[in-house]
Amino acid sequence: MNTDLSKLEKENPELFQEAYETVKAKRVKKYVFKPGDRVRWVVVGKTRDYLVLPEAGYCSCEDFFFRVMSHEKPMCYHLLAVKIAQITEIYTVIEETIEWHERLMNEWVFYEKA
Numbered sequence: 001m002n003t004d005l006s007k008l009e010k011e012n013p014e015l016f017q018e019a020y021e022t023v024k025a026k027r028v029k030k031y032v033f034k035p036g037d038r039v040r041w042v043v044v045g046k047t048r049d050y051l052v053l054p055e056a057g058y059c060s061c062e063d064f065f066f067r068v069m070s071h072e073k074p075m076c077y078h079l080l081a082v083k084i085a086q087i088t089e090i091y092t093v094i095e096e097t098i099e100w101h102e103r104l105m106n107e108w109v110f111y112e113k114a
């Protein structure tokens with residue numbers, strides 16, 4: 001296992017296995033919007049898809065909102081899954097036109113309005 005990966009495992013022992021399984025199941029998707037090459041990372045969850053911003057350390061799931069933002073947990077497994085996917089390069093790339101960006105962002109982030 002490469003060193004970045006074992007570092008992530010050491011930092012997140014409780015979440016690592018679930019996150020890694022998610023990656024291996026190809027549930028991490030990298031959306032690339034054309035033109036412009038805007039990239040959005042999405043993890044396919046049990047009931048819906050979650051938007052993950054790995055650089056900002058953000059995920060649109062309930063666990064993140066209720067437990068990570070209140071500092072009960074350092075991160076959710078979706079966020080960790082995207083980090084693992086970036087290191088292992090195991091993910092699905094989906095190309096969409098830029099017109100889809102706002103529509104998908106609404107679906108991923110503003111789920112409570114649906």
Ligand SMILES: [Zn+2]
Binds near residue numbers: 050076077078079
């Ligand atoms: Zn999450």
